[in-house]
């Protein structure tokens with residue numbers, strides 16, 4: 113069922129596409145909301161767009177989520193308040209709950225490095241490998257788009273971090289450029305000595321445009337950031353063989369459907385409205401300045417200069433927040449031994465204007481025109497995306513109105529999936545912004561569904577570079593894996609040793625104890641035997657004496673008396689010995705019991721050792737399976753690198769040096 117409303121209905125909202133992730137259209141009882149939220153949250157990953165759809169990330173501005181929003185790592189559930197526009201169809205007492213899925217959600221406490229590492233860092237590898245990348249930040253005014261993309265002095269955003277990362281990864285750039293990309297980026301021009309010098313002069317001229325203290329402040333900010341980032345690992349490409357490299361930056365602004373160069377000094381003059389041109393299906397801004405930079409600091413100074421010009425321009429039109437779309441572009445040229453062996457890739461960072469509804473802001477006059485223009489370009493962006501998504505779903509070709517706005521015209525290739533494109537949606541969780549946030553989320557739901565081609569690297573040479581970065585990463589992974597394995601083995605050894613030591617000590621003690629027991633037992637047994645012999649002797653003696661007494665009884669009573677006392681004495685001795693024997697036997701029995709106890713202890717210890725041994729074997733099996741998983745992943749990485757296609761002939765034909 114297509115719930116998409118007519119596009120002309122822009123008085124209410126410029127983003128009207130029906131989000132397929134609406135879960136409770138028609139409302140639900142408020143008591144059930146909490147339980148339902150939990151169910152929705154539990155359905156993680158199931159509805160996460162496919163891997164080849166546009167990657168859409170959500171960054172939530174710092175603030176309380178309250179009862180309105182519930183989230184996990186990629187699902188946001190919105191519990192629409194009753195007084196909101198989005199809840200207008202609900203019956204009394206009912207509330208609508210909606211669910212949106214993202215490639216990843218960055219919660220309010222996420223840091224700038226969190227976003228950079230997850231979103232930009234992997235794309236920088238692609239960029240170095242010849243893939244064109246575009247990153248858009250989208251959101252309502254004040255939701256943190258500029259904070260995310262540019263950041264502040266203390267919390268540098270994605271662009272400054274990317275500059276530092278790119279220049280740290282690549283080998284040192286020459287101070288003077290040799291080759292310059294054409295504005296379309298599909299051709300390059302070898303510079304004469306004087307042209308190269310001119311480019312360097314342009315850079316220094318621009319850098320001197322800012323006053324000394326501002327320049328000093330930016331240098332300090334950049335150095336502080338460099339210091340902070342110096343502890344983070346970077347895969348560096350130290351040896352690129354005969355490749356010569358160059359990085360060029362540009363900074364453009366689309367304001368009220370006019371395109372301006374932010375690196376053009378304004379000084380009160382009317383800014384030139386630049387034209388969009390098309391060459392071989394690539395749309396570019398004609399006459400947009402491209403500045404050669406040989407370090408991250410130079411690139412950062414240029415970025416700041418552009419932002420300063422943006423501020424000046426916006427103040428002159430009395431604008432309070434970014435009412436324009438700003439596009440900062442990094443272009444990387446890589447030239448091999450022959451001039452035909454050339455590759456240009458770009459990385460666009462686009463900070464889209466804040467979306468807002470004219471009805472809510474009560475804009476009039478110029479503000480209304482400005483607002484309508486922004487809304488119109490965002491509306492066209494949304495329409496293009498939604499038409500592409502619908503065409504993809506129906507598997508049919510449709511004419512997408514890219515030419516209806518400068519923004520979509522410029523990013524047509526990226527939006528069509530011919531370049532790598534990602535979007536960071538910024539969201540302010542405050543309740544006042546709820547309706548605005550819902551429009552932004554609707555937009556993101558459309559973007560997320562667009563299928564993009566897998567971006568392939570342009571050149572084998574660059575693939576090798578990537579391979580090198582990859583192999584450096586792989587070497588690092590290998591090293592870490594080795595360390596982990598050896599640590600695990602060490603740990604295992606130590607465990608075994610301690611068990612062995614334990615076992616040895618125990619068995620030694622048990623052996624010694626048993627030996628001691630055996631000795632004592634033997635000694636007692638000898639003693640018992642001895643006593644028994646003595647008792648036997650005494651019995652014999654008693655018998656002999658009794659016979660003698662009986663024989664002498666009749667003849668001599670005195671002898672009998674003597675004999676009687678003798679027998680009595682012998683009997684007493686016998687009783688004593690029997691008593692002694694009984695005690696010995698008792699002691700012997702208790703010793704036997706102790707021996708039994710020690711033997712039991714020995715059995716327990718042996719069982720415990722066997723248990724520990726099996727535990728270690730299962731841990732070892734786990735390690736082996738983890739190692740196998742790592743190997744499979746590495747094989748996949750190697751496969752990806754191996755399957756990188758060669759540069760098509762049409763690309764190389766384009767080179768005009």
Ligand SMILES: Nc1ncnc2c1ncn2[C@@H]1O[C@H](COP(=O)(O)OP(=O)(O)OP(=O)(O)O)[C@@H](O)[C@H]1O
Nearest residue numbers: 173174252253254255256257258259433434465466
């Ligand atoms: N995650 C965050 N942490 C701390 N402060 C933030 C964060 N996000 C935004 N801010 C602050 O909120 C304010 C508005 O942010 P920002 O200017 O980036 O919004 P924006 O979306 O670019 O707005 P606009 O479209 O009007 O330009 C700034 O003062 C910024 O420092």
